[in-house]
Amino acid sequence: LINQGMITGTSAFMLRQNCEVTLALIRNENTEIKKYQIFVITDEKLATDTSEEQLREKVINHVIETVDKEEGIERYIIDSFSFDLHVSIRVPVKFVNSSDELDVMLFVNSPYGKDYKNALFMSNKTYREIEKMSKSKYNVVNPDDIVQEYGADSLRLYEMFLGPLEQSKPWNTAGITGVHSFLKKLWRLYYTGTNDMFYVSEDAPSPESLKTLHKTIKKVAEDIENFSFNTSVATFMICVNELTAQKCRSRGILQPLLILVSPYAPHIAEELWQKMGHTTSIATAPFPVFEEKFVKESSKQYPISFNGKMRFTLELPLDMDKDAIEAAVMAHERTQEQLQGRTPKKVIVVPGKIVNIVG
Numbered sequence: 001l002i003n004q005g006m007i008t009g010t011s012a013f014m015l016r017q018n019c020e021v022t023l024a025l026i027r028n029e030n031t032e033i034k035k036y037q038i039f040v041i042t043d044e045k046l047a048t049d050t051s052e053e054q055l056r057e058k059v060i061n062h063v064i065e066t067v068d069k070e071e072g073i074e075r076y077i078i079d080s081f082s083f084d085l086h087v088s089i090r091v092p093v094k095f096v097n098s099s100d101e102l103d104v105m106l107f108v109n110s111p112y113g114k115d116y117k118n119a120l121f122m123s124n125k126t127y128r129e130i131e132k133m134s135k136s137k138y139n140v141v142n143p144d145d146i147v148q149e150y151g152a153d154s155l156r157l158y159e160m161f162l163g164p165l166e167q168s169k170p171w172n173t174a175g176i177t178g179v180h181s182f183l184k185k186l187w188r189l190y191y192t193g194t195n196d197m198f199y200v201s202e203d204a205p206s207p208e209s210l211k212t213l214h215k216t217i218k219k220v221a222e223d224i225e226n227f228s229f230n231t232s233v234a235t236f237m238i239c240v241n242e243l244t245a246q247k248c249r250s251r252g253i254l255q256p257l258l259i260l261v262s263p264y265a266p267h268i269a270e271e272l273w274q275k276m277g278h279t280t281s282i283a284t285a286p287f288p289v290f291e292e293k294f295v296k297e298s299s300k301q302y303p304i305s306f307n308g309k310m311r312f313t314l315e316l317p318l319d320m321d322k323d324a325i326e327a328a329v330m331a332h333e334r335t336q337e338q339l340q341g342r343t344p345k346k347v348i349v350v351p352g353k354i355v356n357i358v359g
Contacts, residue, residue, distance in 0.1 A: 009139030092138040098174035153265035160229035201249040256288040
């Protein structure tokens with residue numbers, strides 16, 4: 001049993017400006033303060049949203065003394081002063097862009113903002129709070145809108161990429177552009193022909209591409225078993241970047257890659273699968289099998305140190321024994337530059353790890 005975490009929303013708030021409040025001290029004939037009253041000079045909506053009790057809390061520091069009104073005492077307003085009160089209001093997240101800026105005109109002309117047509121705001125910048133998604137909080141994101149703009153595969157990938165499956169995660173629509181760009185980059189791997197037409201080579205894949213593919217197979221298979229879908233998406237991004245840099249066009253790489261991607265982005269995978277000449281669904285294709293021989297390292301970048309300080313690296317075959325490694329390092333021109341004719345006291349060689357020249 002896996003209990004999925006909740007996708008929370010990022011609510012948006014605006015500060016309303018110039019809500020003038022007058023504090024009046026009510027005195028009797030002997031100028032003794034009997035009570036205070038608060039008069040709100042603003043529109044009807046603010047008076048509804050902000051209770052007298054809330055306003056009292058905001059101005060309590062300005063009151064010298066508060067006593068109940070006595071029956072039969074004639075009241076006079078002796079002292080009063082005004083100040084501005086900024087009130088926070090919720091605004092629907094659909095009117096807020098990726099820079100947290102509210103489209104004020106869209107908001108006030110919508111049913112949500114009809115009571116704020118004459119309101120003044122400090123700026124169009126909102127501030128955010130993470131809360132449970134709720135219609136009453138105006139922070140619900142409609143998945144149909146996301147699919148319309150970015151596609152269903154982008155929505156699926158971003159939901160998985162947000163974080164571990166069992167943790168609660170805040171939704172941020174601005175972040176979906178990253179996985180959307182990844183899918184476009186994946187698509188371009190298959191469209192490298194003349195005039196950007198679909199093209200897949202039948203040439204044998206290079207060792208570098210085979211290594212990239214099988215690293216990906218191993219990681220994604222482990223992630224699926226562990227329900228770690230967010231790290232699978234990150235692995236796909238690394239794989240596509242490496243294959244793009246390698247200019248990989250080989251069917252032997254691009255076909256199994258599609259099968260790996262298909263549970264995560266089924267629509268784009270199915271379309272490219274059909275483009276590759278298949279007449280059956282990619283869902284029926286066997287999952288690629290990891291082969292360790294393709295990821296096994298044949299060489300090692302040895303850090304070459306002199307008296308414990310690394311000066312350069314040297315790539316050597318992993319099957320070289322200790323004496324052969326020492327001979328290769330001592331014969332290297334950069335080693336001779338460092339020694340400047342001196343004979344080292346000792347050469348420490350740990351095969352597969354380090355070389356340290358002492359003296």
